[in-house]
Amino acid sequence: MAIQKAPRHSRRAVPTARDPVPAAARMISAVAVVLVLGACGGSPHGAASTGSAAGPARSEGATGASKVPEATTFTTVSGAPKDTAPGGATDGLVVHPDGPTPVFDRPGGRRVATLPAEQLGGPTWVPVVESSGSWRRVLLPSRPNGSSGWITGDGLSTARTPYTVRVELAKRRLTLLKSARKAGRWTVAIGGPKTPTPQGRTFLLATLAPAKKTPSPLVLPLGTHSATLDTFGGGPGTVALHGWPDTSVFGKAVTHGCIRVPKDALRTLSRVPLGSLVLITA
Template sequence: MKQPSEHDRRTVPRGLVAGAAAMAAALLAGGCGGGQRTGAGPAAGGRPAATEAARLPQATTATTVTGLPRDTAPFATNDGTVVHPRRPVPVSAAPGGQPVATLPDTQLGGPTWVPVVESRPGWRRVLLPSRPNRVTGWIPDAPGSLDIARSTQVVRVDIGDRRLTIEDSGRRVGTWTVAVGAARTPTPTGRTFLLASLAPAKPTFSPLILPVGAHSDTLDTFGGGPGTVAFHGWPDASVFGKAVTHGCVRVPKDALARLAKVPLGSPVIVTA
C-alpha cells in the first residue's frame, strides 16, 4: 500500500478555498471550532444514481448523519490503514446496504483521508468526520475507487494528565503538556482522526489549525462553525496543563510542528 504523499497530507496552501478559510476563521474565533449544525436523514434506494446521490447528505465536519453505526471500540488502535476516495462514494450502515450519505473526496480544501476500523471483501468501514462523534459507515472498495495507505503514527491525548503524545510504529517520539477543554466544554473522548491542515490566511495566534473528526459534546455551534475540535497553538504558555478551552487542544509550538508531520487520517485517541 502506498503511503500518502507530502502533497496528500500536508497543509492547505495559504490561498485557501473559501470553505477552508471560513473554517479556519471559525476555529480561531475562540480557540475552537464552530457553525450551524445540520440535520440529515437517510435517503431511500440502493446504490444511488447521480441525481439521488446529490440529495444525500455529505459526510463532512459540517453535517450530522443518521442511520449509521457508532464506533464499537472507541479507544482501540487500528492497524493504521487509511483511505482516500478518488471521487465521492456512498456510505451505508452495512456492506451493500442502502446509502444514507456520501463521503466526498475533499474536506476543507484538502483530500479526505479517513481511518479504516473494519474490512470485508469489497468494503471498508471508516470513521467519519460528521456528528455524532465516533460515527462510522461502510464505503465500497471497488477497483480504482480508493487510495489505500498505512500511517504508522498515532496521536494520544490524556485529558486527566493534560498530555499529548505522538507515537510512530509504537515508539514514543514526543510528549507535551497541553491545555484541554474546560469542565463545561470538555474535549470529547474516544477515537477520532486528523482531518485537515489549515494555514490561516492572516497572521493569528496559531500558524496552523489541525481539525480532527470530532465535535464538542456541549456546543452545537461555536464562532460561526460546527463546533469542530482541533489542535492549534497558543501564545500564552501559562494555559498549558490547564482545562480552559472550549474543547480544542492548545499545544506548544514544538508540538504543533511535530503534529504537522502526522499524515491526514491518522488516529487520534483521547482518553479521560
C-alpha cells in the same frame, strides 16, 4: 485499490478578507476563522449556540445520492453506525476516495452518506477500523461523534501510517506514537468543565494555514466536534489541535474543546499524515 505511501498534509493558506476569494476558498476561510477564534478557545467573536449548525452540504446528481448528505465536518449523518471500539487501536490503514463515494450502514446495506474526495480544501483520508472482504469500515468526520460507515469500490486509494496520537485528558498530556513507540510527549491545554474535549476515537482531518496572523500558524482539525456547543461563531464546532502563544495555559482545562499544544509539538504533529488515528481518553 492502489497502495500509496502515507498521505502528507495538504496545507492551504487562508486568504485575508481583503483578498479576492473564490467560492471554494471562502468556505476554507470561514472554517479557519471559526476553528482559530471560536471552538479552539480564543476570545470568541461570535456567540456559542446549542442550535443546529448550518453548513455546506452538497448533493450528488446520481440516483438516490441527493437524499443523503456528504460526510464532512459540516454535516450530520443520520443512521451512520456508531464506532464500536472508541478506544481501540488500528493497523494504520487509511483510505482516500478518488471521487464521491457512497457510504453504507453495513456491507451492501442502506446508503447513509457520500464521502467526498476533499475535506476543507485538501484530500480526504480516513482511518479504516474494520474490514470485511472488499468492504472497509471507516470513521467519518461528521456529527454525531463516533460516526462510521462502510465503503467499497475500485476508486479508493489506500496507505498505511505508523502514527497514533494519544490524548490523556486527566493528565493534560498528548503522546505521539510511531510504530507503537513514543516519538514525542507534551503537556497540553484541554476543554474546560463546561466545554470539555470530547473523548473517543477520531483522526487528523486536515491542515489549515491561516494567511492572516492568528494565535496559531497552523490548525489541525480533527474528525470530531464539541459535545456541548453545536455551533460556535457560525461554524460547526469542529475540535482541532493548534498552538497557543501563552505557555501558561498548558496543563490547564481552559479551551472550548480544542487541544492547545506547544510550538514544538505543533511542528511535529504537522508532519503526521492525514487520516492518522487520534485517541482521546479520560
